[in-house]
Amino acid sequence: xxxxxxxxxxxxxxxxxxxxxxxxxxxxxxxxxxxxxxxxxxxxxxxxxxxxxxxxxxxxxxxxxxxxxxxxxxxxxxxxxxxxxxxxxxxxxxxxxxxxxxxxxxxxxxxxxxxxxxxxxxxxxxxxxxxxxxxxxxxxxxxxxxxxxxxxxx
Numbered sequence: 001x002x003x004x005x006x007x008x009x010x011x012x013x014x015x016x017x018x019x020x021x022x023x024x025x026x027x028x029x030x031x032x033x034x035x036x037x038x039x040x041x042x043x044x045x046x047x048x049x050x051x052x053x054x055x056x057x058x059x060x061x062x063x064x065x066x067x068x069x070x071x072x073x074x075x076x077x078x079x080x081x082x083x084x085x086x087x088x089x090x091x092x093x094x095x096x097x098x099x100x101x102x103x104x105x106x107x108x109x110x111x112x113x114x115x116x117x118x119x120x121x122x123x124x125x126x127x128x129x130x131x132x133x134x135x136x137x138x139x140x141x142x143x144x145x146x147x148x149x150x151x152x153x154x
Contacts, residue, residue: 009082012114012123013151020110021081025134026071028063028103036067063099068140072131075107076144086148089124093142097133104134112143121150 037043042064045052053061069091076082099105112128124147131140 009084011084011151011154012116012125012148013154015081015111015114015125017111017114019081020108021076021079022109023075023079023107025104025106026075028071028099028101028105030061030101033061033063033067033101036064036070040064040066058098058100060100065095065140068095068099068105068131069093069142071105072107072129072140073144075105076109076127076129079107079109081109081111083125083146083148086122086146089145089147091142091144093140095140097137097139099133099139103139105131105139107131109144116150117147119147121152121154122147123150124148 033047037048044064046056046058046062047053047064048061050061053059073088107129109127109129111125113126114123116123124145127144127146129142129144130138133139
């Protein structure tokens with residue numbers, strides 16, 4: 001098996017409990033939130049209607065909760081701890097604070113659990129992750145379970 005592994009990608013056998021990663025930052029725009037609303041069909045007024053959102057308990061337009069999860073997942077593909085393509089096995093995710101227009105977000109994540117699978121050539125890692133805004137506040141957090149490749153011959 002040949003590998004197109006990038007220098008920053010690691011196989012299951014290359015990582016250990018506690019290994020950490022951090023992602024670049026992204027700035028949330030009103031256009032991103034509207035595009036997400038169009039993509040998903042979720043046009044709840046607090047996400048797309050400024051007058052409604054400004055009068056709400058949020059005081060402004062806020063992003064969809066799942067928008068934050070999608071950003072967190074995408075940002076991890078640009079982070080300092082990456083794996084060759086495998087399979088996402090699920091998420092356990094909490095929405096703690098609203099995500100607002102102009103928020104600058106990044107993700108900190110670490111390997112919180114790991115085990116070898118019964119399927120030869122694969123391992124499972126749980127990534128404890130935090131989506132953090134420009135003020136250092138955790139706006140969302142949770143765990144992502146990933147099945148990743150083992151080093152060939154392991």
